[in-house]
Amino acid sequence: MSDRMLTMAEAVREAMSIAFDERPEVFLLGEDVGIYGGAFGVSGDMYHRYGSERVLDTPIAELGIVGAAVGAALSGMRPIVEIQFSDFTAQAMDQIANQAAKIHFMLGGALHVPMVLRTPQGSGTGAAAQHSQNLEPWFASVPGLKVVVPSNPADAKGLLLASIDDPNPVIFLEHKLLYKIPGRDPVPEGAERIPLGVAKVVREGKDLTIVATGIMVNKSYEVCEKLAAEGISITLIDPRTISPLDMQPVYESVEKTGRLMVVQEGPAHAGFINEVIAQMAGSSSFGSLIAPIKRLAGMNIPIPYAPQLEKAAVPQIEDIEAAAREIVKNWR
């Protein structure tokens, strides 16, 4: 069927359901994932379909929840933990960064942690500074974590299935603003996996390469469409997993376009996207650049509440458009 235009919430639920059906050791735990169906409705009816033994409502205790997932994971289960907002992974950071990420390496490979931590991130909901962060660099900077940032429902499904298969801890960062909107592409039926560590070339062009993560892929896509009408053609690359990071398509594209712009939602300072710039700078494709690399990122501030302030804090479509136009026009 080609008309399966699911939302990201539906696609994630479908992937979890497939994994639940495939393996009895997969289970979901988190705050309000049961009867409530998840704060953002992602687990939906799973509590009714799989029961309270496999869809575990927990008290508000992020450190305990993630720790329990780590312990269960290294003892034969395959937990999916939902943390209600990515901001509250801060509570659980010991178990994420000190325990889950290090156990396999530190213990000489004696144990491993097949756990997926799913959590909504990002701004745009008016929930202010403690409910709106983009924490991609927190996780990407910890060796031992794989970090997935899906930008659309179809990818979310395939990537989540691969994440659940993965014998290592995977942090799966879902953008809240994408939960309720259908993607551009239908979501395939079946249980096909999308391997972690493979970037996606979303569209191809010859004037500019844009690398963007999460919701910024969607915003950039709109810009690509708009500028295509003006004769500016853009390659858009979605890394999909930011750890490990697949730079090959970026190099190949920059060799053709000679211009690179990177876009992320989180603050510019020490942001993940800087890694793309750094790897580019050290590569043999660097010489193909005819323009300075353009970086668009959030302001170095906590996310503010008022809509007019919140908008100013992260790149908007108009900002991406203006920057793309400028780099193409100014560097020939």
Place this chain on the structure above:
Amino acid sequence: MSANPLLMGHPLASTENARHALLYMCRIRKFEEAVEDLFGRGMMHGTMHLSIGQEASPTGMCMALTIQDQITSTHRGHGHCIAKGADLTRMIAELLGKEIGYCGGRGGSMHIADVETGNLGANGVVGGGIPIAAGAALASKMMKKGTVAVSFFGDGAMNEGAFHEAANLAAIWKLPMILFCENNKYGMSSSTEKAFAIDNLADRGKGYGIPGVNVNGNDVVEVYEAAQIAVDRARKGEGPTLIVAETYRWKGHSRSDKNLYRTKEEIEEWRLLDPIPKFIARAIKQKKLTQEQCDGIQQEATDAIVAAVNEAVKAKAADPAGLLDAVFKKVSA
């Protein structure tokens, strides 16, 4: 009108006190109703956590405090803020993203703080304020300020590590602190039956070697009486108290709640235990207020909220221009 909710004392001690108790409970109620209305009309963005039904708890607690005493609050914090004496216009203005709002539009409902009335801030993180209140109490002790710090939090927060660590610190250091739990029976969709293996949350006090007391959180008098004992104990240097106020939130957790985890009957039962008419009846019976006075006080609360909304709506929207300069306090030369 009592502009200053300072050390009011017992809600039935005098006509003035009874008036204060009723006025502040009504202000909270009307404020919350106004928030719901602003939301419904699309004038406010983000989310909202209403404390309708819980008004007696912050009101009773704060009547035992001075303006210098400090509080930390929660995502459901409008009541705490109002009970401690915050300005209604600046509160509404914050919700509307205005420059004159308490946080200049940067924080919104979940982050209102009012230093002048000792409110160290609402909090978006469940349990986040509890250790902070312990720290405020520590500073009070070290600096011999004589103030107490009250942390308001919900039943759900009691299962966060932050609660445990802060309660123990406060206990071993005998801090002038009150751990005030508003047990409204749910943390979002998690009932206390599901989230706890004990029936009485106040039993947790024992585990820290501090008193744990239960009060009817819908009875402003009972709340005040327990609060006063805890405040006296704290000021005397005898350490913290855990107060568990039994109450109920009438409205959904936030705007997206479908109430699937509780019954209509349960909500109805608790609506009958409305703290406001309960107090009115008592105040009239004890001849502290007349029905006429009570009607007048309720009207006064409504008028105050209407005036605050009108003024806030007219205020200037917060300007993004200053954001980058707002992150750090300037280092003084």
